[in-house]
Amino acid sequence: MISDMQPVLEIRGLRFVRPEGFSIEIPEFTLLEGEQVLLAGPSGCGKSTLLLLAAGLLDADSGEIQLAGKSMANARGGRRDAIRADRVGMVFQTHHLLPGFTARENVSVPLLFGGVKPAEHAAIADALLARLGISDPTARVDRLSVGQQQRVAIARALIADPDVVFADEPTAALDPENAAKAVALLKEVCRERNAALLLTSHDPGLESAFSRVVRFDELAQTSGAVG
Amino acid sequence: MTDLRLILKSLMARSASTAVTCLLIAIAVALLLSMLSLREAGRRSFTRGVGNAHLVVSADSSPLVAVLNGLFYANPPRAAISESKVFEITTSFPWAWSIPTQLGDSFRGFPVIATTSQFLEDFEPAPGEPWVFAEGRNIERPFEVVLASGVAAATGLGIGDRLHLTHGMGVGGAPPPAPAVEESMVASVPGPDVEGVVEEIMDPHDHGHGHVHADDGEHVHDEVVFDVVGVLAPSGTHHDRLVVTEIQGAWFIHAIDRRELAGRPAPGSVEQLEAADRLITGILLRTPVRAGRNSAAILQGAFDRLRRDPSITVASPSTQVDRLFGIVASLDAVFIALGAGILLSGVISVMLVLWNSMELRRRQIAVLRVLGCPQRRILGLVLTESAIIGLIGAIAGGLLAVGGASLAAGLLAIRTGVVVSPSVDPKSAVLIAAGTVALAALAGVAPAIKAYRTPVAENLRPLD
Structure with a gap:
């Protein structure tokens, strides 16, 4: 079944070197449409760097990154931002929600940059927040519990119907039970919205939740410290 | 969500510094407008007060x-x-x-x-x-x-x-x-x-x-x-x-x-x-x-x-009143220059406040970039934010000027009997307001460039 699907992320011959000496090389990596993959590896090994490269937030020195059929390596500036706005959702360990903004406003931001009419934002955001168990979309995010904040972050990553969600250590701050629940929810919602999921984690306990686990040290060659 | 809402929310999140900056601009604008309006009103009043004596x-x-x-x-x-x-x-x-x-x-x-x-x-x-x-x-x-x-x-x-x-x-x-x-x-x-x-x-x-x-x-x-x-x-x-x-x-x-x-x-x-x-x-x-x-x-x-x-x-009373205003014209210029100087310092404070806020907002800017906000739009958001501070300051300054000029006119009438009817010339008011907004936007250029250059990856690292 999966083999019939198109790749949503393709990386070939990627090389990235930081000025301070850390380098990462990835000969090849493919993530298919709707596929859910755990990228496992210890903290500081370069997993986050890979996600930032894939999302076009860092410039590779060489190689090719195709995101939903579009070359991120060749795209520059606004074009790359547009591809990211349309195709990628991101979830972070510390959520990175906008403080002082409501849940609805946080979730609506990708719609703003994705060109959706402002009048439609509230309805779209509220529906997804309700699906994720946030009953009051007007609540300020800094007044929500950590679990609720994470669900708002998941909603924000999925609101623009991305082709792929990059989740960078989303469970690092959670206990094992809540970590399992959060991953289950993220996988479930990604599946519902037909978004592929590439989740990084240093927690071996999550491996059982994924049918495909890629070990970072088998995927990439690195040297130096991430810093 | 709109860009304007994003900016206003951001300003409200820093309400204290926003208020102080707007107040600085407002005071400068009010001073400038009051000086202009009282100068004209004073001249009118003096000219009128010579009566019909030749x-x-x-x-x-x-x-x-x-x-x-x-x-x-x-x-x-x-x-x-x-x-x-x-x-x-x-x-x-x-x-x-x-x-x-x-x-x-x-x-x-x-x-x-x-x-x-x-x-x-x-x-x-x-x-x-x-x-x-x-x-x-x-x-x-x-x-x-x-x-x-x-x-x-x-x-x-x-x-x-x-x-x-x-x-x-x-x-x-x-x-x-x-x-x-x-x-x-x-x-x-x-x-x-x-x-x-x-x-x-x-x-x-x-x-x-x-x-x-x-x-x-x-x-x-x-x-x-x-x-x-x-x-x-x-x-x-x-x-x-x-x-x-x-x-x-x-x-x-x-x-x-x-x-x-x-x-x-x-x-x-x-x-x-x-x-x-x-x-x-x-x-x-x-x-x-x-x-x-x-x-x-x-x-x-x-x-x-x-x-x-x-x-x-x-x-000849009318000739002497003209002479008097000719003499004090240079003093007017000094006061107007003083007002312009205060306006400039207000605008510089806008730049400093925004510049410092960029340090605190690097993470927010990085998040906006992750969510698909192009660098140029970040530039525009900061410039607009700066211009909005100028606009709020200009409007508040206009209101302050009307109140201040009325108060000054009242005091002048009580102390000297010279009755002036201060009125802000619409053209001057619009020019000063537009100039203030433009200057404030200009003050936002350096912070905006700083925001434009904010490295995304570095600022997404988890906080310790």
Whole structure:
């Protein structure tokens, strides 16, 4: 079944070197449409760097990154931002929600940059927040519990119907039970919205939740410290 | 969600620094607008306040001083005009009217003009707007006074009240000049029959029994009481601070002082006044004009002839007001430059506040970039935020200016009697507001570039 699907992320011959000496090389990596993959590896090994490269937030020195059929390596500036706005959702360990903004406003931001009419934002955001168990979309995010904040972050990553969600250590701050629940929810919602999921984690306990686990040290060659 | 909402939320999240920055801009804008509006209003008020007098004659040292003293009651004139000169001036030309005045007394700090009833009949406090009596009548006899509206309002006095005048022009004022007149001619100044009145109103022992005294600390002419016989309606000029009294009564009270100093008995009535008592410090003159006009072709000729006389100073009030504003124009420029400097410092503070906030907002900017916000849009968001601070400051400054100018105008009216109607010229207001917004946006350029260059990856690392 999966083999019939198109790749949503393709990386070939990627090389990235930081000025301070850390380098990462990835000969090849493919993530298919709707596929859910755990990228496992210890903290500081370069997993986050890979996600930032894939999302076009860092410039590779060489190689090719195709995101939903579009070359991120060749795209520059606004074009790359547009591809990211349309195709990628991101979830972070510390959520990175906008403080002082409501849940609805946080979730609506990708719609703003994705060109959706402002009048439609509230309805779209509220529906997804309700699906994720946030009953009051007007609540300020800094007044929500950590679990609720994470669900708002998941909603924000999925609101623009991305082709792929990059989740960078989303469970690092959670206990094992809540970590399992959060991953289950993220996988479930990604599946519902037909978004592929590439989740990084240093927690071996999550491996059982994924049918495909890629070990970072088998995927990439690195040297130096991430810093 | 819209860009504007994103910006406003961001500003509200830093409400304290936003408020302070907006306030700085508002103060600068308010200062600039107030200066512009008060300058124009002041000019209008001064121009209007010269009334319908074509010329002012006095023995002051310069035409400008003659106008400031004779029409704006700044100080009593330094010297009197000789009787023969008064006669010569008033009879040598077919004036529409000539009104003698004597300045030098005050009541509770309000200037007293001793003159004839003509002052309230022919002289107009604003061109084309004669005096109007709110109640009562004109002065007809010595020892009668008519209060202008500002005096009546400030003192609460009205018809039937009695008062003493004070020697000198109140705080900072000086007494009227010493006699320097010749005999005879001043008697030509028209005056009512006052026989029998003086004994009735002389009351040297009465210090407060139903009489209103002037300020303590001044020399009060408490030998004679003056009756309020009329109250004027507001004219909207500085003349609303006047106490108008009949000139022979003023001569009389000064004659008492002078004779007391000389060890002579006080005069018993105005009939016993001597030529030395009859002091004129100024003459207001108007040439005949055709209906609907305020100046005459013959005015220049009359002016030139009077100007040749070295014993007097003749001044055209409107010309002197123009001169005065010409002199203070450089001071205006200094104040406007000061306002512009404050505006500039406000704008620099906008830059500093935004610059510092960029340090604190690097993570937020990085998150916006992750969510698909292009770098150029980040640039635009910060510039717009800066411009909005300028706009809020400009609007608040405009409101502050209206309130501030009204307050300043009120204080000016109370302290000087100069009534100004401050109004912000719409064109100036729009220009200043647009300039403020543009400057504020310009102040946002450096912070915006800083935001534009914010490295995304570095700022997404988890906080420790």
